[in-house]
Amino acid sequence: MDAHLKETRVSGGIAYDGNFLKVHRDIIRLPDGKEVGREYIKHPGAVVILPVLDNGDVLLERQFRYPNDRVFIELPAGKLETDEDHLECAKRELLEETGYTATQWDFVCTIHNAIAYSDEFLDIYLARGLVAGKAQLDEGEFIETISMPLADMLDAVRTGAITDVKTIIGAFWLEKIQAGAWQPG
Template sequence: MDAHLKETRISGEIAYDGSFLKVHRDMIRLPDGKEVSREYIKHPGAVVILPVLDNGNVLLERQFRYPNDRVFIELPAGKIDPGEDHLACAKRELVEETGYTASQWDFVCTIHNAIAYSDEFLDIYLARGLVAGETQLDDGEFIETISMPLAEMLDAIRTGAITDVKTIIGAFWLEKIQAGTWQPG
């Protein structure tokens, strides 16, 4: 059905093999028969946690992100380890980065945040029934947790104070969930 759009891999190589990311360079055949190259990043996938405190505030993080040379406000998230269950990863990342555990988990959706140059996907989970504990940050990880009402979070998105795509999508989902117009999963 989509054959008129499909690109077919002819050959490929690893253009860069880093400790976390691998950049692939493939020769492909376009639907019209022409051959071109495509470069893309292979990524193991990640989870995003949408943690809602009992008072309705959203638990967020402030973290410096080197490629953009600034601190971002974002939802907790992390890379899925090989063979790791996605929900188990979400539970692990929430504890590691914020110290919180949750008694209620709901799958929200899967997003693909960089489809032009990466196969990365992010599974978003809603976490409720939060209980505070101690963080278990990785070496070299520096995170500050904050919380804010959803309305304030949406205003921060509108004004450009929050620009992280996973956080924006999570906030928009939460707005629909709280309004009762969308259901998780």
């Protein structure tokens, strides 16, 4: 059905093999028969959590992100471990990063945030019935938790105070869910 668009791998391999990311460099054949290079990042995938407090506020994080040399406001998220169940990863990441657990979990959607150069995907989960606890941050991880009403979060997206794509998508999904227009999963 999509054969007229498909690119086919001819040869290639790993150009960089890091602890977290693997960069591949391949030669591919285009639909018109020409061969060109493609570089892309292999990523194990991740989860994003939309944690909603009982008062309706959204639990967020402030974290310094080195590649952009600044602190970002973002939703809790984390990388999948090898063969890890995605929901279990979401539960683990919420606890580790914020100290919270949740009594109700709903799958929302899967997003692909960098399709031009990575196979990374993120599964988004809605977490409700939050119970506060003590964060269990990983070594070298420094995170500040904050909360805000969804309206303030959406305003932060509008004004550019929130620019993280997973957080923006999460905010838009949550707006639709809370309005009753969309259902999780």
